[in-house]
Amino acid sequence: MFKPIYSALIALTILSGCTSVPEEKKDERDPLQSINRPIYDFNMDVLDTYILRPAAQGYLAVTPTPVRAGLVNFTTNIAAPIDAVNAGLQGKPGDMGVNVARFLINSTVGVLGIFDVASNFGLEHKDEDFGQTLGVWGVGDGAYVMLPAMGPSTVRNVVGDVVDKVVLPEIALTTPQTLLIFALRAVEARASLMAQESLLKESLDPYVFMKDIYFQRQLYELHDGNPPVNEEPTDFDEDFLENL
Template identity: 75%
Template sequence: MLKHGLIYIFLLVLAGCAQVPDSQKDERDPLQNINRPIYDFNMDVLDTYILRPAAVGYITVTPVPVRQSLVHFTNNISAPVDMINAGLQGKPGNASVSLARFLVNSTVGVFGLFDVASSLGLEHVDEDFGQTLGVWGAGDGAYLMLPAMGPSTARNLTGDVVDNFVLPEIALTTPQTILVFALKAVEARASLIAQEGLLNDSLDPYLFIKDIYFQRQLYELYDGNPPIKEEPDDFDEDFLESL
C-alpha cells in the first residue's frame, strides 16, 4: 500500500512539472508545479479515504468532554517546547507561563487531561522553533506542500525537525509519539469539518489554503498583532500640490 502510494505521488509530481502560467506564479511558492500534485494527492486520496473518515468517526464516537481532555493532554505535552522556544525568542513572560502551565496541569490537571492552568489565568501560548527562526530574522523560504502533512515552509519544516528531535517534548516511546501525532492530526481535521464549505466554494482551493496558511503564520509570529501594511498612495503628490 505504501509502495503504491509513493508511486502515485511520483507520477503526480511528473504530471505537475509543466510550466506554471505567469498569472499563477507566486514568489513565495517557487515549487508550485510540484506542490500542486502533492496537494491533489493529499486531498483526493489521503483525506478522502483516510483522514476525513477517521475524523468523522472520531467525532461520532468521542464525547465532546473527552475530545477536550485529549486536546488539553496533547497541549500539555507540548508545554516544554513552548517554554524553550519562548525563552529563545526573548519572551521570559511566555516561558514562565508555559512552565507554570506544565507544572499545574501535570499535577492538579491529572497529567494534562484538565486545563486547570487556564482557569488561573495562565493561557496557552503556542511557540515553536519555526517561530523562533522567524524572530531571529530567518525568512519563510519556499512554500512546501508535504505528503500527508499539508502546508509548510522551509523555515517551519526546519523548526518541526528541531522541535521533534533536538528539543523533544518529553521522554516518549515511539508508539506514544505516534499516538500523540495521530491524536493531533485527527483532532485538527475534525475541527476543520465545519469550514469545508469555504474551501469547496473557493475558486482555487490550493491558493486559498496557501493564503490562509501564510496569514496564520504571520499572526502567530507576531503573537496576534501582525504589522499593518500601509496602502500605497494612488495619487502623485506633486500633481496634487499643483492643483
C-alpha cells in the same frame, strides 16, 4: 517512518516534472507550484477523502465532547515544555514562565494534563514553535511547500517541525508515544475543520486559498496575534487558521 512520505513526494515530483505554471499564476512565495499542486490534489483527493476525513467523522461520532476536550488538553500539555523552550529562545521570559507553570500545574493537579486547571489561574497557553523562533531570529519563510499527508508548510517551518515534533519529543517520549500524539492532533485538527471546509470547497482556487490562509496564519502567529498594520491579514476564520 518517513519513507512512504518521501516515496510519494518523489513519485509526484516525477509525474509533475513536465507541468508548467501559467505566468499569471506564478507566486514568488511558491516557486515549487508545479510540484505542490499535484501533492495538494493527492492530499485532498486521496488521503483526506479516504483516510483523514472518515477517521475524523468516526472520531466525532464516538468521542463525547468532554473526552475530546481532555485529549486536546493532554496533547497541549505534552507540548508545553517545547513551547517554553521556544518562548525562551524568542526572548519571551514571561511566556516561558507561563508555559512552565502550566505544565507543572496541569501535569499534577490536572491529572497528566487532561484537565486545564492552569487556565483557571489566568495562565493561558502560549503557543510557540521553532519555526516562529527562526522567524524571530530573522530567518525568512523560504519556499512554500506542500507536504504529502502533512499539508502546507515552508522551508523554514519544515526545519522547525523537525525540531519540535521529532528532535525535542524524542528526548522525553518514545517513538510510539510521539506517533500517538501526532495522530491524536491530526484527527482532532481535521474534526475541528469540518464546519469550515465549505470555505475551501467554495473558493475559486482551493490551492491558492489554502496557501493565502497559511501565510496569514504564519504572520498572525509570528507577531502573537498583532501583525504590523501594513501587513495585517485580510478577513479570516480563526478556527480555520488555528487548525490548518
